[in-house]
Amino acid sequence: MKYFVACAMVATLAVTAAFAQETQATPTYTWEARPDGYTFARNYPQRAVDEGVQGAAVVCCTVRSDRTLNCTSPLEWPAGYGFGESSIAASREFRMSESSYAEIRSDPNHVIRRTVRWVLPPGAVDLPAEFTERARTVCNGPAVPVS
Known part of the structure; x- marks a missing residue:
């Protein structure tokens, strides 16, 4: 249980920081609601937990009229662990x-x-340079239609 709570706390900090800022040119958004640490702990891919694997994914999101996010994940590292989903x-x-x-x-x-x-x-692992470089441009192009 301590491992689960620690994982939740670390995941919350890492993900909240990632959504808060990425570069200086990125607008700052304010959020009425956001997932908590338990949400991230529950969604941590089980195979990755079992194997002690850390990872990352890029999400490309549009905002629906109800202000929730409609996201896709075109890039994850390492592949095959489910970090995108x-x-x-x-x-x-x-x-x-x-x-x-x-x-x-x-x-x-x-x-x-x-x-x-x-x-x-x-602690965190260093992301490979190839992932970091691709993450900068992976959402360029037409927006995904929002339903």
């Missing part, structure tokens, strides 16, 4: 504030791109 599952609990939504809703192609790092205690 886990990131999408956790992102379902984000709800953008009305003020942030008002700022972006006039742009139907607005995409929020974030790298979600999945970390097991006691």
Whole structure:
């Protein structure tokens, strides 16, 4: 149980930081709701937990009219552990504030791109340079339609 709680705390810090900022040019969003540490702990891919694997995924999200996120994950590392699907599952609990939504809703192609790092205690692993480079441009292109 202590491992689960520690994992939840570390995952929350890593993911919240990743959604809060990525580069200086990235707008700052405010959130009415966001997932907690238990959400991330529950969604940590079981095989990765069993094997002690840490990872990351890029999520590309559009904002629905109810201010929740509609995300895809075109890139995950290491491949095959489910970090992309886990990131999408956790992102379902984000709800953008009305003020942030008002700022972006006039742009139907607005995409929020974030790298979600999945970390097991006691610390993070370094992401490979190839992943970091691809993460910078993976959401470029037309926005995913929002239903």
